Amino acid sequence: MTHADTHNPDRYFIPHNAPWPIVGSIGMTALLAGAAMAMNGSASGKVTMLTGVAFIIVMLFGWFGQVVRESVGGYYNSQVDTSFRMGMLWFIFSEVMFFGAFFGALFYARVFVVPWLGGEGHGVMTNALLWQGFDPVWPTNGPAAIGGNFDTVPAFGVPLVNTLILLTSGLTVTMAHWALKNAQRRALVLWLAATVTLGFLFVYLQAEEYIHAYQELGLTLGSGIYGSTFFMLTGFHGMHVTLGAIMLTVIMFRAAKGHFTDANHFGFEGVAWYWHFVDVVWLGLFVFVYVV
């Protein structure tokens, strides 16, 4: 036997026989095909989706469980650790670009489309022939007032509170890191618990805000370009916060079990990076969606 299922720290650990990816593929396919079926009005869509979710959950537990066991078992040398770090950083970069597409849509719509519809620049004839009388001010749901009258969510209410919550949570997760570095497990878990709480608090307030918007402000996903950009940006962000908070919860339990040491804590750091990323995206949202 030449290479290692044993753990020789000089060797880069190369796993064999990965059963989880195929489970993930089946799950992903079922989830998405089910969603497509549901969108087409098929009754079996939901069941298919749920089956997919079940597969994905099994995959996540199986896959991460195995990786955690290997990590705790000392299979990973520092080079493997670097691979994980690079993987996480480039994944976050891809997420940045995903949000970039939606921010791009927001800017393009505000800076170009709406003024053109109002007759500016080469939009003169479009406006004169199709949209006479359109008042091109942001926020807008377009010349046909798609979705009817709406009000926007004022920036300096709940969104500001949520900004403070996320900023604080960025601080608490840093405190957790600091506790980890100093081998203070209790403090580590407590700071993580604080971060998780703040994360879910954010999600809760955001959900309340959505209900308020839908029920009282008349602001919905269907409120023209404003509603589209508002809900897609904040919605995707909210999903990322939820995911991040779930990941932090897992990390918290792992920390309580003593999985992390000063030298070996990529799992913690990867999630912390993710959390900071979610935080930064929110700052962008706060400024460009709510304030400006």
Add this chain to the structure above:
Amino acid sequence: MSTHSTATIAQDHVHDDHHGAPKGLLRWVFTTNHKDIGTLYLVFSLLMFLVGGGMAMIIRAELFQPGLQLVNPEFFNQMTTMHALVMIFGAVMPAFVGLANWMIPMMIGAPDMALPRMNNWSFWILPFAFTMLLSTLFMPSGGPASGWTLYPPLSLQTGNSFAFVIFAIHMLGISSIMGAINVIATILNMRAPGMTLLRMPVFVWTWLITAFLLIAVMPVLAGAVTMLLTDRFFDTSFFNAAGGGDPVMFQHIFWFFGHPEVYIMILPAFGIISEVIPTFARKPLFGYTAMVYATASIALLSFIVWAHHMFTVGMPLGAELFFMYATMVIAVPTGVKIFNWVSTMWRGSMTFETPMLFALAFVILFTIGGFSGLMLAVVPADFQYHDTYFVVAHFHYVLVTGAVFGIMAAVYYWLPKWTGNMYNERLGKIHFWWSVISVNVLFFPQHYLGLAGMPRRIPDYAVQFADYNMISSVGGFAFGLAQLLFAFIVWQCARGGVKATAQVWEGARGLEWTLPSPAPYHTFEEPPTIDDSMVAHGDTAH
């Protein structure tokens, strides 16, 4: 070098994994080995190449004569749409990822890819995504017919298949991003000691940069198609002017992905050509560092030229000018590459085995595609050519005689390393000449058709276009047939043949050629000691 007893492994190419690895199908489903996964990618890609090629045959059969001949227009449009999606996401991109998987670890002296389990997942998403995509053809409403660019509002009129298409694209994106992350982590983290960045083979460099492009733009495509999905099903107004959106906005977001995407499909081919030409010219690559910088500048510039696909949609004049000049600037680093390849051959002692023939055809024919691209970059000229067969001719020169010829050069070049057998050189040459002649018969007349005004993506045409269409179709059928020969040559070589030596080609340089042929299942478990005689580039001495 591997500590395996390589002799026994060379006997039995069906790798004996020693931990009771599953045999048969499950081995391929569970594998984490970069060579297995590379093989999976390449075989899948060949399959998709034939599927997409079948669609092209339907297109060319319909266009053989004017008038509606074989298929109804709706189905014709499904064929043009699917042909492009299958060829781009199913044939060309997976082929390059397969080559990356096979070659990058062996070229940089790494034991495997950095994240082997994720590597498995990157591949095993593809068959599912394509099952979903291709199944839409059999739905009552038929598959997508809006063209691969999915412009709204037309694409929003797709029937029940729409959501499936969008989700299939999401899956393809996830697969590509994971594949790209793996490539970057491998190159940056797994190089053997002494394999400095500027000693890496150019193929590795081009893939590093391609991977960066992939991670940067695949999420943008995901965002664009997500907006399509919500516009269609959840009342958003991104691309609806009545709600303050704009259909042209889709084109901006799409092409912000789309133009880097075309470079994703050509940069690895540049890398391949930069490996093949020095080997058969028996000279080191001319201007190695210039090649690296040229690749990087092409990649960066590719982010600021996207709107050259949109010159006719009504952009402000300043934007038209900016995108015109920016596009033309890309021709400069591209030219640097062409000159370097030519200079590499200058006074070399050249031989013309099949990989070299494909590489030479690449240099000449890709350049033709680059020139037609430059013509298209001229705004007033593009007003005339846009959406005509001239564009079709342009991108098939860069993609078929560029990307696909690059892949074929790579397959012939490395096939002996993969299988341990030489392919049949005679058949290889026949395949080459057959392909290179028919591909020009197929695509060159399309330049004239386009200049004369024949629009693309239409199943019928005015009678004055009849002759050239017929010629083009004949070329198309011939080219299609040639690729069956290609599949046969690959299959035959995998089955057996004259045994290949470790170095395979007299002029070959680089770490992969220090390994036996076929390359053992596990290689470089101990990092190799690298000296200048082994590295392909980076030393001007040899």
